[in-house]
Amino acid sequence: EVQLVESGGGRVKPGGSLRLSCVASGFTFSSYTMNWVRQAPGKGLEWVSSISSISSYIYYADSVKGRFTISRDNAKNSLYLQMNSLRAEDTAVYYCAREVYRGRGTYYFDYWGQGTLVTVSS
Amino acid sequence: SSELTQDPAVSVALGQTVRITCQGDSLRSYYASWYQQRPGQAPVLVIYGENNRPSGIPDRFSGSSSGNTASLTITGAQAEDEADYFCNSRDYSGNHLVFGGGTKLTVL
Numbered sequence: 001e002v003q004l005v006e007s008g009g010g011r012v013k014p015g016g017s018l019r020l021s022c023v024a025s026g027f028t029f030s031s032y033t034m035n036w037v038r039q040a041p042g043k044g045l046e047w048v049s050s051i052s053s054i055s056s057y058i059y060y061a062d063s064v065k066g067r068f069t070i071s072r073d074n075a076k077n078s079l080y081l082q083m084n085s086l087r088a089e090d091t092a093v094y095y096c097a098r099e100v101y102r103g104r105g106t107y108y109f110d111y112w113g114q115g116t117l118v119t120v121s122s
Numbered sequence: 123s124s125e126l127t128q129d130p131a132v133s134v135a136l137g138q139t140v141r142i143t144c145q146g147d148s149l150r151s152y153y154a155s156w157y158q159q160r161p162g163q164a165p166v167l168v169i170y171g172e173n174n175r176p177s178g179i180p181d182r183f184s185g186s187s188s189g190n191t192a193s194l195t196i197t198g199a200q201a202e203d204e205a206d207y208f209c210n211s212r213d214y215s216g217n218h219l220v221f222g223g224g225t226k227l228t229v230l
Binding site for chain 2: 035047112
């Protein structure tokens with residue numbers, strides 16, 4: 001059974017830092033591109049960042065570029081998101097999600113974690 | 123544009139058919155995927171690619187695409203289909219992903 005379990009969320013003051021983790025099980029983690037997606041309270045989904053299977057390709061949303069760093073450790077089946085210079089608008093539930101590419105323009109997230117809440121407030 | 127546009131809210135009578143749409147230039151190059159999200163839960167993939175359902179998704183869910191518009195159709199909506207639905211695709215660069223703003227479906 002595929003499982004993604006996030007951790008590391010919590011309350012932090014503006015300007016602070018936090019590191020999120022996502023531990024994967026039930027599949028060959030090193031074969032998949034992984035993503036972070038967030039959802040502010042009462043709002044929609046926002047893609048944050050993606051990292052390819054062996055970290056060759058890394059991309060960020062403009063809203064977090066320069067402040068957040070995505071990484072992975074395939075030996076530990078783990079995905080990370082280092083979040084620095086946090087702002088109130090970063091308050092959200094952060095999900096990790098497995099990405100699948102099926103060719104011919106077909107991409108999708110087939111498994112999601114349960115999410116971890118990050119609250120940025122003084 | 124890298125945006126995907128969805129109607130904020132749609133309603134459907136129990137047992138009737140409803141279509142939820144998603145518009146964006148990137149949909150001319152990439153298929154949309156669709157996610158159902160119930161309150162307090164993580165999103166669940168319901169449709170991907172041309173018209174594919176993951177295992178466990180009822181066949182009343184279907185997808186289609188034409189030009190810059192992707193559609194999610196629920197044929198014979200059930201009470202448990204009441205949820206938020208989000209579309210997702212690559213942006214025009216192909217490197218970033220983008221979500222639609224979401225459609226809140228109410229089953230009357």
